[in-house]
Amino acid sequence: xxxxxxxxxxxxxxxxxxxxxxxxxxxxxxxxxxxxxxxxxxxxxxxxxxxxxxxxxxxxxxxxxxxxxxxxxxxxxxxxxxxxxxxxxxxxxxxxxxxxxxxxxxxxxxxxxxxxxxxxxxxxxxxxxxxxxxxxxxxxxxxxxxxxxxxxxxxxxxxxxxxxxxxxxxxxxxxxxxxxxxxxxxxxxxxxxxxxxxxxxxxxxxxxxxxxxxxxxxxxxxxxxxxxxxxxxxxxxxxxxxxxxxxxxxxxxxxxxxxxxxxxxxxxxxxxxxxxxxxxxxxxxxxxxxxxxxxxxxxxxxxxxxxxxxxxxxxxxx
Amino acid sequence: xxxxxxxxxxxxxxxxxxxxxxxxxxxxxxxxxxxxxxxxxxxxxxxxxxxxxxxxxxxxxxxxxxxxxxxxxxxxxxxxxxxxxxxxxxxxxxxxxxxxxxxxxxxxxxxxxxxxxxxxxxxxxxxxxxxxxxxxxxxxxxxxxxxxxxxxxxx
Ligand SMILES: Cc1cc2nc3c(=O)[nH]c(=O)nc-3n(C[C@H](O)[C@H](O)[C@H](O)COP(=O)(O)OP(=O)(O)OC[C@H]3O[C@@H](n4cnc5c(N)ncnc54)[C@H](O)[C@@H]3O)c2cc1C
Ligand code: FES
Ligand code: FES
Numbered sequence: 001x002x003x004x005x006x007x008x009x010x011x012x013x014x015x016x017x018x019x020x021x022x023x024x025x026x027x028x029x030x031x032x033x034x035x036x037x038x039x040x041x042x043x044x045x046x047x048x049x050x051x052x053x054x055x056x057x058x059x060x061x062x063x064x065x066x067x068x069x070x071x072x073x074x075x076x077x078x079x080x081x082x083x084x085x086x087x088x089x090x091x092x093x094x095x096x097x098x099x100x101x102x103x104x105x106x107x108x109x110x111x112x113x114x115x116x117x118x119x120x121x122x123x124x125x126x127x128x129x130x131x132x133x134x135x136x137x138x139x140x141x142x143x144x145x146x147x148x149x150x151x152x153x154x155x156x157x158x159x160x161x162x163x164x165x166x167x168x169x170x171x172x173x174x175x176x177x178x179x180x181x182x183x184x185x186x187x188x189x190x191x192x193x194x195x196x197x198x199x200x201x202x203x204x205x206x207x208x209x210x211x212x213x214x215x216x217x218x219x220x221x222x223x224x225x226x227x228x229x230x231x232x233x234x235x236x237x238x239x240x241x242x243x244x245x246x247x248x249x250x251x252x253x254x255x256x257x258x259x260x261x262x263x264x265x266x267x268x269x270x271x272x273x274x275x276x277x278x279x280x281x282x283x284x285x286x287x288x289x290x291x292x293x294x295x296x297x298x299x300x301x302x303x304x305x306x307x308x309x310x311x312x313x314x315x316x317x318x
Numbered sequence: 319x320x321x322x323x324x325x326x327x328x329x330x331x332x333x334x335x336x337x338x339x340x341x342x343x344x345x346x347x348x349x350x351x352x353x354x355x356x357x358x359x360x361x362x363x364x365x366x367x368x369x370x371x372x373x374x375x376x377x378x379x380x381x382x383x384x385x386x387x388x389x390x391x392x393x394x395x396x397x398x399x400x401x402x403x404x405x406x407x408x409x410x411x412x413x414x415x416x417x418x419x420x421x422x423x424x425x426x427x428x429x430x431x432x433x434x435x436x437x438x439x440x441x442x443x444x445x446x447x448x449x450x451x452x453x454x455x456x457x458x459x460x461x462x463x464x465x466x467x468x469x470x471x472x473x
Pocket of ligand 3: 415416417418419420421422452453454455456
Protein backbone atom coordinates (compact mmCIF):
# COMPACT_ATOMS: atom_id res chain seq x y z
CA UNK A 1 0.00 0.00 0.00
CA UNK A 2 1.72 3.16 -1.17
CA UNK A 3 0.98 6.60 0.10
CA UNK A 4 -0.61 9.00 -2.38
CA UNK A 5 1.61 11.75 -3.73
CA UNK A 6 2.24 14.41 -1.10
CA UNK A 7 4.50 17.33 -0.37
CA UNK A 8 6.27 17.38 2.96
CA UNK A 9 7.24 20.53 4.84
CA UNK A 10 9.56 20.27 7.83
CA UNK A 11 9.53 23.49 9.85
CA UNK A 12 11.76 23.73 12.91
CA UNK A 13 9.79 26.38 14.80
CA UNK A 14 6.11 26.68 15.62
CA UNK A 15 5.96 30.13 14.02
CA UNK A 16 7.23 28.65 10.77
CA UNK A 17 4.66 25.83 10.93
CA UNK A 18 1.80 28.27 11.49
CA UNK A 19 2.97 30.47 8.63
CA UNK A 20 3.24 27.49 6.31
CA UNK A 21 -0.21 26.29 7.19
CA UNK A 22 -1.59 29.75 6.52
CA UNK A 23 0.11 29.89 3.12
CA UNK A 24 -0.80 26.34 2.08
CA UNK A 25 -4.43 26.62 3.17
CA UNK A 26 -7.01 23.98 4.07
CA UNK A 27 -5.52 21.26 1.79
CA UNK A 28 -2.65 20.90 4.26
CA UNK A 29 -2.53 18.75 7.41
CA UNK A 30 -0.18 18.60 10.36
CA UNK A 31 1.81 15.40 10.72
CA UNK A 32 3.12 14.23 14.11
CA UNK A 33 3.98 10.56 14.74
CA UNK A 34 2.00 9.66 11.62
CA UNK A 35 0.48 6.53 13.14
CA UNK A 36 -3.07 7.72 12.55
CA UNK A 37 -2.71 10.05 9.57
CA UNK A 38 -0.33 8.02 7.35
CA UNK A 39 -2.36 4.84 7.82
CA UNK A 40 -5.52 6.75 6.85
CA UNK A 41 -3.89 8.38 3.82
CA UNK A 42 -2.87 4.91 2.62
CA UNK A 43 -6.44 3.65 3.02
CA UNK A 44 -7.95 6.71 1.32
CA UNK A 45 -9.69 7.56 4.60
CA UNK A 46 -7.98 10.98 4.74
CA UNK A 47 -6.94 13.41 2.05
CA UNK A 48 -4.05 15.85 2.16
CA UNK A 49 -1.71 17.05 -0.56
CA UNK A 50 0.57 19.00 1.77
CA UNK A 51 1.83 17.65 5.10
CA UNK A 52 3.42 19.97 7.64
CA UNK A 53 5.56 17.95 10.02
CA UNK A 54 5.57 18.95 13.69
CA UNK A 55 8.31 16.43 14.49
CA UNK A 56 11.25 18.82 14.21
CA UNK A 57 9.89 21.52 16.52
CA UNK A 58 11.64 21.10 19.88
CA UNK A 59 9.22 23.34 21.82
CA UNK A 60 6.37 20.90 21.17
CA UNK A 61 8.31 18.08 22.83
CA UNK A 62 8.86 19.79 26.16
CA UNK A 63 7.34 18.78 29.46
CA UNK A 64 7.36 21.58 32.03
CA UNK A 65 5.73 20.75 35.33
CA UNK A 66 2.10 20.05 34.57
CA UNK A 67 2.31 21.29 31.00
CA UNK A 68 2.92 18.64 28.38
CA UNK A 69 3.91 19.65 24.86
CA UNK A 70 1.58 18.30 22.17
CA UNK A 71 4.52 16.62 20.42
CA UNK A 72 5.55 14.51 23.43
CA UNK A 73 5.27 10.88 22.44
CA UNK A 74 3.30 8.46 24.59
CA UNK A 75 6.42 6.53 25.56
CA UNK A 76 8.11 9.67 26.94
CA UNK A 77 4.90 10.65 28.71
CA UNK A 78 4.87 7.29 30.48
CA UNK A 79 8.44 7.92 31.65
CA UNK A 80 7.45 11.07 33.56
CA UNK A 81 8.23 10.62 37.25
CA UNK A 82 5.12 10.63 39.41
CA UNK A 83 2.72 10.49 36.45
CA UNK A 84 1.37 7.17 37.64
CA UNK A 85 1.07 8.31 41.26
CA UNK A 86 -0.56 11.65 40.50
CA UNK A 87 -2.49 11.03 37.28
CA UNK A 88 -3.05 7.32 37.21
CA UNK A 89 -5.96 7.50 34.76
CA UNK A 90 -3.64 9.13 32.20
CA UNK A 91 -0.77 6.70 32.71
CA UNK A 92 -3.15 3.73 32.50
CA UNK A 93 -4.78 5.10 29.34
CA UNK A 94 -1.49 5.98 27.59
CA UNK A 95 -0.07 2.55 28.45
CA UNK A 96 -2.85 0.72 26.58
CA UNK A 97 -2.83 2.77 23.38
CA UNK A 98 -2.13 0.36 20.48
CA UNK A 99 1.18 -1.51 20.95
CA UNK A 100 4.68 -0.41 22.02
CA UNK A 101 5.83 0.74 18.57
CA UNK A 102 2.85 3.09 18.17
CA UNK A 103 3.47 4.47 21.67
CA UNK A 104 7.13 5.08 20.78
CA UNK A 105 6.09 7.08 17.72
CA UNK A 106 2.64 8.49 18.46
CA UNK A 107 2.24 11.79 20.27
CA UNK A 108 -0.22 12.96 22.88
CA UNK A 109 -1.70 15.70 20.65
CA UNK A 110 -1.95 13.18 17.80
CA UNK A 111 -3.75 10.82 20.14
CA UNK A 112 -6.27 13.50 21.10
CA UNK A 113 -6.67 14.77 17.53
CA UNK A 114 -7.05 11.34 15.89
CA UNK A 115 -9.98 11.06 13.53
CA UNK A 116 -13.12 9.06 14.30
CA UNK A 117 -13.49 5.48 13.12
CA UNK A 118 -16.19 3.37 11.54
CA UNK A 119 -16.02 0.05 9.66
CA UNK A 120 -17.72 1.67 6.66
CA UNK A 121 -15.39 4.66 6.53
CA UNK A 122 -12.00 3.61 7.87
CA UNK A 123 -11.59 0.52 5.69
CA UNK A 124 -9.50 -0.06 2.59
CA UNK A 125 -10.33 2.16 -0.37
CA UNK A 126 -11.31 -0.90 -2.42
CA UNK A 127 -13.80 -2.06 0.19
CA UNK A 128 -15.23 1.44 0.62
CA UNK A 129 -15.77 1.71 -3.14
CA UNK A 130 -17.36 -1.73 -3.44
CA UNK A 131 -20.56 -0.33 -1.94
CA UNK A 132 -22.22 3.07 -1.89
CA UNK A 133 -19.92 5.59 -0.21
CA UNK A 134 -20.72 6.40 3.40
CA UNK A 135 -21.45 9.98 4.47
CA UNK A 136 -17.94 10.62 5.71
CA UNK A 137 -16.45 9.44 2.41
CA UNK A 138 -18.77 11.81 0.54
CA UNK A 139 -21.86 9.61 0.11
CA UNK A 140 -25.53 10.32 0.71
CA UNK A 141 -26.20 8.56 3.99
CA UNK A 142 -24.60 6.84 6.97
CA UNK A 143 -24.20 3.11 6.28
CA UNK A 144 -23.92 2.17 9.95
CA UNK A 145 -27.31 3.76 10.70
CA UNK A 146 -29.03 3.40 7.31
CA UNK A 147 -31.12 6.38 6.33
CA UNK A 148 -29.31 8.74 8.68
CA UNK A 149 -27.93 12.00 7.34
CA UNK A 150 -25.71 12.27 10.41
CA UNK A 151 -22.34 10.52 10.67
CA UNK A 152 -22.04 8.17 13.65
CA UNK A 153 -18.30 7.39 13.39
CA UNK A 154 -16.92 6.67 16.86
CA UNK A 155 -14.17 8.60 18.62
CA UNK A 156 -11.80 5.98 20.05
CA UNK A 157 -8.87 7.84 21.55
CA UNK A 158 -7.85 6.46 24.94
CA UNK A 159 -6.13 9.42 26.55
CA UNK A 160 -9.04 11.82 25.94
CA UNK A 161 -11.26 9.95 28.42
CA UNK A 162 -8.57 10.12 31.10
CA UNK A 163 -7.70 13.75 30.46
CA UNK A 164 -11.38 14.75 30.56
CA UNK A 165 -11.89 13.04 33.91
CA UNK A 166 -8.72 14.67 35.24
CA UNK A 167 -9.90 18.15 34.17
CA UNK A 168 -7.13 18.90 31.65
CA UNK A 169 -7.07 21.97 29.42
CA UNK A 170 -5.43 22.45 26.05
CA UNK A 171 -3.63 25.36 24.45
CA UNK A 172 -4.36 25.95 20.78
CA UNK A 173 -2.15 28.26 18.70
CA UNK A 174 -2.80 29.83 15.33
CA UNK A 175 -1.05 32.48 13.29
CA UNK A 176 -1.15 35.60 15.45
CA UNK A 177 -2.81 34.22 18.56
CA UNK A 178 -3.69 31.44 20.94
CA UNK A 179 -6.58 30.22 23.05
CA UNK A 180 -6.93 27.93 26.01
CA UNK A 181 -9.87 25.55 26.23
CA UNK A 182 -11.27 22.95 28.53
CA UNK A 183 -10.44 19.68 26.77
CA UNK A 184 -14.15 18.93 26.22
CA UNK A 185 -14.34 21.95 23.90
CA UNK A 186 -11.72 20.49 21.57
CA UNK A 187 -14.36 18.05 20.33
CA UNK A 188 -17.29 19.00 18.12
CA UNK A 189 -19.41 15.88 18.57
CA UNK A 190 -19.74 15.44 14.78
CA UNK A 191 -18.51 12.08 13.54
CA UNK A 192 -17.47 13.47 10.16
CA UNK A 193 -15.37 16.34 11.61
CA UNK A 194 -14.75 15.49 15.24
CA UNK A 195 -12.51 18.40 16.23
CA UNK A 196 -13.43 22.02 16.82
CA UNK A 197 -9.99 23.12 15.53
CA UNK A 198 -10.01 25.59 12.65
CA UNK A 199 -7.60 24.93 9.75
CA UNK A 200 -4.13 26.06 10.76
CA UNK A 201 -4.61 25.59 14.49
CA UNK A 202 -2.04 23.52 16.39
CA UNK A 203 -2.62 21.88 19.75
CA UNK A 204 0.59 22.96 21.44
CA UNK A 205 0.06 22.07 25.10
CA UNK A 206 -1.96 19.81 27.34
CA UNK A 207 -2.24 21.34 30.80
CA UNK A 208 -2.97 19.12 33.78
CA UNK A 209 -4.53 20.63 36.91
CA UNK A 210 -2.52 21.00 40.11
CA UNK A 211 -2.72 17.57 41.78
CA UNK A 212 -4.71 17.49 45.01
CA UNK A 213 -3.40 15.78 48.09
CA UNK A 214 -5.43 12.69 47.52
CA UNK A 215 -5.76 11.67 43.91
CA UNK A 216 -7.68 8.64 42.98
CA UNK A 217 -8.22 8.00 39.31
CA UNK A 218 -8.06 5.15 36.86
CA UNK A 219 -8.86 3.97 33.33
CA UNK A 220 -10.43 0.76 32.05
CA UNK A 221 -10.59 -0.32 28.43
CA UNK A 222 -12.65 -2.95 26.66
CA UNK A 223 -11.21 -4.30 23.41
CA UNK A 224 -11.25 -7.61 21.60
CA UNK A 225 -7.52 -8.38 21.98
CA UNK A 226 -5.28 -7.43 24.88
CA UNK A 227 -3.01 -5.37 22.61
CA UNK A 228 -3.08 -3.14 19.50
CA UNK A 229 -6.87 -2.73 19.44
CA UNK A 230 -8.75 0.53 19.90
CA UNK A 231 -11.22 0.84 22.78
CA UNK A 232 -14.68 -0.48 21.99
CA UNK A 233 -15.50 1.23 25.27
CA UNK A 234 -13.21 3.14 27.61
CA UNK A 235 -14.00 4.58 31.05
CA UNK A 236 -11.89 6.91 33.19
CA UNK A 237 -12.86 7.93 36.71
CA UNK A 238 -11.48 10.64 38.94
CA UNK A 239 -12.71 10.85 42.53
CA UNK A 240 -12.35 14.52 43.40
CA UNK A 241 -12.20 15.06 47.18
CA UNK A 242 -14.63 17.52 48.82
CA UNK A 243 -13.76 21.21 48.69
CA UNK A 244 -15.64 24.43 49.53
CA UNK A 245 -17.37 24.53 46.11
CA UNK A 246 -18.35 20.85 46.13
CA UNK A 247 -18.60 19.80 49.78
CA UNK A 248 -19.58 16.28 48.75
CA UNK A 249 -16.72 15.91 46.33
CA UNK A 250 -17.24 14.75 42.77
CA UNK A 251 -16.97 11.67 40.61
CA UNK A 252 -15.73 12.82 37.20
CA UNK A 253 -16.26 10.27 34.45
CA UNK A 254 -14.60 10.27 31.02
CA UNK A 255 -16.00 7.95 28.35
CA UNK A 256 -14.55 7.03 24.98
CA UNK A 257 -15.44 4.71 22.11
CA UNK A 258 -19.16 5.13 22.72
CA UNK A 259 -20.08 8.16 20.64
CA UNK A 260 -18.56 10.57 18.11
CA UNK A 261 -16.86 12.46 20.91
CA UNK A 262 -15.27 11.56 24.23
CA UNK A 263 -17.82 12.38 26.93
CA UNK A 264 -17.54 13.93 30.40
CA UNK A 265 -20.07 13.23 33.15
CA UNK A 266 -20.08 14.79 36.61
CA UNK A 267 -21.67 12.98 39.52
CA UNK A 268 -21.81 13.83 43.20
CA UNK A 269 -18.99 12.41 45.29
CA UNK A 270 -21.37 10.07 47.07
CA UNK A 271 -22.76 8.45 43.91
CA UNK A 272 -23.24 4.72 44.37
CA UNK A 273 -21.86 2.20 41.86
CA UNK A 274 -25.44 1.63 40.64
CA UNK A 275 -26.05 5.36 40.14
CA UNK A 276 -22.80 5.62 38.24
CA UNK A 277 -23.64 2.64 36.04
CA UNK A 278 -27.07 4.15 35.35
CA UNK A 279 -25.51 7.50 34.33
CA UNK A 280 -23.04 5.74 32.02
CA UNK A 281 -25.85 3.68 30.52
CA UNK A 282 -27.84 6.85 29.73
CA UNK A 283 -24.85 8.67 28.23
CA UNK A 284 -23.40 5.82 26.14
CA UNK A 285 -25.12 5.53 22.75
CA UNK A 286 -22.86 3.29 20.68
CA UNK A 287 -23.99 1.99 17.30
CA UNK A 288 -22.71 -1.11 15.50
CA UNK A 289 -19.87 0.50 13.60
CA UNK A 290 -16.49 -0.46 15.12
CA UNK A 291 -16.58 -4.17 15.91
CA UNK A 292 -18.10 -5.83 18.94
CA UNK A 293 -21.82 -5.42 19.54
CA UNK A 294 -23.09 -1.98 20.48
CA UNK A 295 -25.23 -3.43 23.28
CA UNK A 296 -22.27 -5.25 24.72
CA UNK A 297 -20.02 -2.20 24.50
CA UNK A 298 -22.57 -0.23 26.49
CA UNK A 299 -22.89 -3.03 29.03
CA UNK A 300 -19.09 -3.23 29.40
CA UNK A 301 -18.85 0.53 29.93
CA UNK A 302 -21.32 0.30 32.83
CA UNK A 303 -19.53 -2.69 34.35
CA UNK A 304 -16.09 -1.15 34.04
CA UNK A 305 -17.32 2.09 35.64
CA UNK A 306 -18.91 0.21 38.52
CA UNK A 307 -15.84 -1.98 39.14
CA UNK A 308 -13.44 0.94 38.91
CA UNK A 309 -15.47 3.01 41.38
CA UNK A 310 -15.52 0.19 43.90
CA UNK A 311 -11.83 -0.42 43.43
CA UNK A 312 -10.87 3.24 43.90
CA UNK A 313 -13.09 3.56 46.99
CA UNK A 314 -11.66 0.37 48.51
CA UNK A 315 -8.17 1.67 47.90
CA UNK A 316 -9.03 4.82 49.79
CA UNK A 317 -10.38 2.80 52.68
CA UNK A 318 -7.17 0.73 52.98
CA UNK B 319 9.96 15.60 -6.43
CA UNK B 320 12.77 13.13 -5.72
CA UNK B 321 15.52 13.95 -3.25
CA UNK B 322 18.87 12.40 -2.40
CA UNK B 323 19.12 11.71 1.32
CA UNK B 324 21.54 10.06 3.71
CA UNK B 325 20.27 7.68 6.35
CA UNK B 326 22.32 6.26 9.20
CA UNK B 327 21.51 2.56 9.12
CA UNK B 328 23.23 -0.15 11.12
CA UNK B 329 26.15 2.16 11.84
CA UNK B 330 26.75 3.20 8.21
CA UNK B 331 25.67 6.28 6.28
CA UNK B 332 23.71 5.16 3.24
CA UNK B 333 22.36 7.19 0.37
CA UNK B 334 18.88 6.85 -1.08
CA UNK B 335 16.65 8.68 -3.51
CA UNK B 336 13.21 9.30 -2.11
CA UNK B 337 9.94 11.05 -2.79
CA UNK B 338 8.15 12.79 0.10
CA UNK B 339 5.70 9.88 0.22
CA UNK B 340 8.40 7.18 0.43
CA UNK B 341 8.23 5.34 3.75
CA UNK B 342 11.25 4.22 5.74
CA UNK B 343 10.16 0.63 5.03
CA UNK B 344 10.28 1.20 1.26
CA UNK B 345 13.76 2.76 1.39
CA UNK B 346 15.21 0.04 3.58
CA UNK B 347 13.81 -2.82 1.52
CA UNK B 348 13.79 -1.53 -2.02
CA UNK B 349 16.90 0.64 -2.11
CA UNK B 350 19.18 -0.56 0.66
CA UNK B 351 18.38 -4.28 0.29
CA UNK B 352 17.63 -4.63 3.98
CA UNK B 353 14.86 -7.13 3.35
CA UNK B 354 14.84 -8.30 6.97
CA UNK B 355 12.41 -5.39 7.28
CA UNK B 356 9.25 -7.24 6.35
CA UNK B 357 6.22 -6.03 4.51
CA UNK B 358 2.96 -7.05 6.17
CA UNK B 359 -0.21 -5.02 6.66
CA UNK B 360 1.50 -1.69 5.81
CA UNK B 361 -0.87 0.06 8.15
CA UNK B 362 0.55 -0.36 11.62
CA UNK B 363 -1.24 -3.50 12.70
CA UNK B 364 1.23 -6.37 12.42
CA UNK B 365 4.70 -5.20 13.49
CA UNK B 366 6.50 -7.10 10.68
CA UNK B 367 8.18 -3.84 9.57
CA UNK B 368 9.55 -3.00 13.04
CA UNK B 369 12.96 -1.29 13.13
CA UNK B 370 14.76 0.62 15.86
CA UNK B 371 14.85 4.40 15.61
CA UNK B 372 17.24 5.88 18.16
CA UNK B 373 17.20 2.48 19.86
CA UNK B 374 13.42 2.11 20.21
CA UNK B 375 11.02 0.00 18.18
CA UNK B 376 8.92 1.83 15.60
CA UNK B 377 6.85 0.87 12.56
CA UNK B 378 8.78 1.68 9.41
CA UNK B 379 5.60 1.47 7.30
CA UNK B 380 4.23 4.54 9.10
CA UNK B 381 7.32 6.78 9.02
CA UNK B 382 8.28 8.92 6.07
CA UNK B 383 11.90 8.38 5.06
CA UNK B 384 12.45 12.15 4.98
CA UNK B 385 11.38 12.41 8.61
CA UNK B 386 14.22 10.18 9.86
CA UNK B 387 16.89 12.87 9.49
CA UNK B 388 20.00 12.24 11.58
CA UNK B 389 18.35 9.68 13.83
CA UNK B 390 20.08 6.26 13.68
CA UNK B 391 18.10 3.29 12.36
CA UNK B 392 18.82 -0.35 13.22
CA UNK B 393 17.36 -3.28 11.30
CA UNK B 394 17.73 -6.98 12.05
CA UNK B 395 20.76 -7.04 9.72
CA UNK B 396 22.56 -4.73 12.17
CA UNK B 397 22.37 -7.00 15.19
CA UNK B 398 25.01 -9.66 14.49
CA UNK B 399 28.68 -8.84 15.07
CA UNK B 400 30.48 -10.42 12.12
CA UNK B 401 29.60 -14.11 12.25
CA UNK B 402 28.43 -13.91 15.86
CA UNK B 403 24.67 -13.68 16.12
CA UNK B 404 23.07 -11.47 18.74
CA UNK B 405 22.12 -13.46 21.90
CA UNK B 406 18.44 -12.91 21.08
CA UNK B 407 18.94 -14.40 17.63
CA UNK B 408 20.75 -17.40 19.16
CA UNK B 409 18.02 -17.84 21.72
CA UNK B 410 15.25 -17.73 19.07
CA UNK B 411 17.01 -20.51 17.13
CA UNK B 412 17.70 -22.57 20.22
CA UNK B 413 14.11 -22.39 21.48
CA UNK B 414 12.41 -23.07 18.17
CA UNK B 415 10.86 -19.61 18.22
CA UNK B 416 11.08 -19.32 14.43
CA UNK B 417 8.76 -21.15 12.05
CA UNK B 418 8.09 -19.31 8.80
CA UNK B 419 10.25 -16.49 10.14
CA UNK B 420 8.21 -13.60 8.79
CA UNK B 421 7.53 -12.04 12.19
CA UNK B 422 10.98 -12.85 13.59
CA UNK B 423 12.94 -9.67 12.72
CA UNK B 424 10.22 -7.50 14.22
CA UNK B 425 9.87 -9.74 17.27
CA UNK B 426 13.61 -9.66 17.95
CA UNK B 427 13.83 -5.88 17.58
CA UNK B 428 10.85 -5.37 19.92
CA UNK B 429 12.46 -7.78 22.37
CA UNK B 430 15.74 -5.88 22.10
CA UNK B 431 13.99 -2.62 22.97
CA UNK B 432 12.72 -4.35 26.10
CA UNK B 433 16.00 -6.01 27.14
CA UNK B 434 17.99 -2.82 26.63
CA UNK B 435 15.81 -1.19 29.24
CA UNK B 436 14.91 -4.14 31.45
CA UNK B 437 17.57 -6.86 31.10
CA UNK B 438 15.70 -9.48 33.14
CA UNK B 439 12.00 -9.20 32.33
CA UNK B 440 9.31 -11.62 33.50
CA UNK B 441 7.05 -13.35 31.01
CA UNK B 442 4.23 -10.83 31.61
CA UNK B 443 6.56 -7.96 30.73
CA UNK B 444 7.75 -9.80 27.63
CA UNK B 445 4.19 -10.42 26.53
CA UNK B 446 3.38 -6.71 26.88
CA UNK B 447 6.54 -5.69 25.01
CA UNK B 448 5.71 -8.00 22.08
CA UNK B 449 2.04 -7.03 21.88
CA UNK B 450 2.60 -5.02 18.71
CA UNK B 451 4.07 -7.99 16.80
CA UNK B 452 1.78 -10.63 15.39
CA UNK B 453 2.92 -14.20 14.74
CA UNK B 454 0.73 -16.56 12.73
CA UNK B 455 2.82 -19.69 13.35
CA UNK B 456 4.35 -20.28 16.74
CA UNK B 457 1.56 -19.62 19.20
CA UNK B 458 3.94 -17.18 20.95
CA UNK B 459 5.02 -19.49 23.79
CA UNK B 460 8.38 -20.33 22.30
CA UNK B 461 9.02 -16.70 21.45
CA UNK B 462 8.35 -15.64 25.03
CA UNK B 463 10.54 -18.48 26.28
CA UNK B 464 13.38 -17.42 23.97
CA UNK B 465 13.32 -13.86 25.31
CA UNK B 466 12.93 -15.03 28.90
CA UNK B 467 15.94 -17.35 28.76
CA UNK B 468 18.00 -14.75 26.91
CA UNK B 469 17.24 -12.29 29.72
CA UNK B 470 18.17 -14.86 32.35
CA UNK B 471 21.42 -15.80 30.60
CA UNK B 472 22.52 -12.20 30.49
CA UNK B 473 22.56 -12.11 34.29
C1 LIG C 1 -2.57 -0.45 14.75
C2 LIG C 1 -2.98 0.81 15.45
C3 LIG C 1 -3.62 0.71 16.67
C4 LIG C 1 -4.02 1.87 17.35
N1 LIG C 1 -4.62 1.72 18.56
C5 LIG C 1 -4.98 2.83 19.26
C6 LIG C 1 -5.57 2.70 20.54
O1 LIG C 1 -5.74 1.59 21.07
N2 LIG C 1 -5.94 3.82 21.20
C7 LIG C 1 -5.75 5.06 20.67
O2 LIG C 1 -6.09 6.05 21.33
N3 LIG C 1 -5.18 5.22 19.46
C8 LIG C 1 -4.78 4.14 18.74
N4 LIG C 1 -4.19 4.29 17.50
C9 LIG C 1 -4.22 5.61 16.85
C10 LIG C 1 -2.93 6.45 16.88
O3 LIG C 1 -1.86 5.72 16.48
C11 LIG C 1 -2.63 7.05 18.21
O4 LIG C 1 -3.78 7.72 18.62
C12 LIG C 1 -1.45 8.02 18.21
O5 LIG C 1 -1.28 8.55 19.50
C13 LIG C 1 -1.62 9.16 17.22
O6 LIG C 1 -0.54 10.07 17.37
P1 LIG C 1 0.41 10.50 16.15
O7 LIG C 1 1.38 11.46 16.70
O8 LIG C 1 0.95 9.32 15.47
O9 LIG C 1 -0.69 11.22 15.23
P2 LIG C 1 -0.66 11.60 13.67
O10 LIG C 1 -1.06 10.41 12.88
O11 LIG C 1 0.60 12.28 13.30
O12 LIG C 1 -1.84 12.68 13.68
C14 LIG C 1 -3.18 12.31 13.97
C15 LIG C 1 -4.09 13.51 13.67
O13 LIG C 1 -3.85 14.55 14.61
C16 LIG C 1 -3.46 15.74 13.96
N5 LIG C 1 -2.43 16.34 14.82
C17 LIG C 1 -1.32 15.74 15.31
N6 LIG C 1 -0.67 16.58 16.13
C18 LIG C 1 -1.38 17.73 16.17
C19 LIG C 1 -1.23 18.96 16.84
N7 LIG C 1 -0.20 19.18 17.68
N8 LIG C 1 -2.15 19.93 16.65
C20 LIG C 1 -3.20 19.72 15.82
N9 LIG C 1 -3.42 18.57 15.16
C21 LIG C 1 -2.50 17.58 15.33
C22 LIG C 1 -2.96 15.33 12.59
O14 LIG C 1 -3.15 16.35 11.63
C23 LIG C 1 -3.84 14.12 12.30
O15 LIG C 1 -5.06 14.53 11.76
C24 LIG C 1 -3.76 3.15 16.80
C25 LIG C 1 -3.10 3.23 15.57
C26 LIG C 1 -2.70 2.08 14.90
C27 LIG C 1 -1.99 2.21 13.60
S1 FES D 1 3.85 -3.70 7.84
FE1 FES D 1 4.13 -2.13 9.29
S2 FES D 1 2.90 -2.77 10.93
FE2 FES D 1 2.39 -4.24 9.40
S1 FES E 1 7.06 -17.55 12.70
FE1 FES E 1 5.62 -17.36 11.08
S2 FES E 1 4.63 -15.50 11.62
FE2 FES E 1 5.81 -15.88 13.34
